[in-house]
Amino acid sequence: MRVGLYQSHPIFGEVDANVERAMEDLWEIKADLLVLPELFATGYQFISKEEVRKLAEEIPNGKTCQAMLELAKRKNVHIVFGLAEREKENLYNAAAVVGPAGLVGRYRKTHLFFDEKTFFDPGDTGFQVFDLGFATVGVMICFDWWFPESARVLALLGADIICHPANLVLPDCQEAMKTRSLENGVFTITANRVGTEARGGKEPLTYTGESQIVGPRGRVIIRAGKGETGVFTADIDPEEARDKSITARNHRFQDRRPEYYGPLTNPEINKSP
């Protein structure tokens, strides 16, 4: 199967233009699965909750989601993309999974970064995987990478490919995602953006590019440049992610010993400031 990621440079607030640009850039690509950045249609650096509310959309009725659904249907492709989701009074930093047959699912970011805590509600979907037929995909968004639990849960639930829309400003994610792929034996597709935003007197944010696809042995299959935009594709075999062996006698999952992992799910442990 062929997978691709879109490294973009959206203009803040210009949803129509950003979506139209994405449609053009993606139209000629032949792939089974495409991953777009976090909040690809709106841009990232909101300065008020009212601004988020104005730009956020419903899934699947909003125009961004409708455009992606059209692209998915016309090009026979599955697409994972980040967007500001509105559901009644709630606002989420979310991602939708769409395919030729329609909406497949949604994910709402579990671990919010910095001022996202002002603008978005904490995600309430938890980590889920979606069987697309040719592969099972899981979704996590940007800062979720820091928490090893995110990718681990997705892998344990059966993800072959972790789709990872991102707007990265910290320097360590790309290297850490090699560990996430290796430890879990999964493909990871990190779709990041480029450019700088400096809005409303806030500290400028520069996005780090270097979107990448990493294989289940932790090797980078493709990595975009720091500043370039475009679609980057690779042919992968999701079957590679189903062999969880490390050696002839070691297995990523069967060797786990959950009886010793209790603190990981203990809500009381180490909540001190």
Place this chain on the structure above:
Amino acid sequence: MRVGLYQSHPIFGEVDANVERAMEDLWEIKADLLVLPELFATGYQFISKEEVRKLAEEIPNGKTCQAMLELAKRKNVHIVFGLAEREKENLYNAAAVVGPAGLVGRYRKTHLFFDEKTFFDPGDTGFQVFDLGFATVGVMICFDWWFPESARVLALLGADIICHPANLVLPDCQEAMKTRSLENGVFTITANRVGTEARGGKEPLTYTGESQIVGPRGRVIIRAGKGETGVFTADIDPEEARDKSITARNHRFQDRRPEYYGPLTNPEINKSP
């Protein structure tokens, strides 16, 4: 405080010589905490369980542990070292923590690598931390690194420093330990060995050296060469590991959402081959 690691080249089965060499090499070092490799006194590549039984020792009565206790007392240092432990009929790939006042604790390897499954019993201590006064240390052994749960549990239990005796033959550990330090905000000290063992017609094992100390922001503080032996020290401030902030609004532990991590401790999940 000053921490150090010992990158050694033991001769298989020559316990007296290996321990004597370590005593000499460590005698002139001034440090608060020293970490030695996995199985540093026996060597690694056992070819039968009987051989393990012959070379394994009790903690703290065996001669390796007694020598380390003497060193700890005479030099006023805490030492974490790997050894083959015998307790009644059981054999463990273990590590002991000793200090000037005597034995502090022991850890038995949770995740056994390859033929260790033939020679050793699975560890039954789980992950524990030890308050040494100047710092709280946790212990994991070699292949435990592959499982993000190991370092995560130790950090959640309060480890400032993860002591990591190792005999590494796979290539990815040293880079992955940067992620382990970063995600948990802890110092990690990986004490590896060098040299090649090829015993009893088994496939030769070449150990990768590059022992290292990594800081809580994921940066390598010191890394030994691939082939050299000796003691490598660094001055660190364990207080740095107690600040778990990532940004002014993000915290490694407080941002965790254990209510969504259930699969991590579910004994039934993904036990398929």
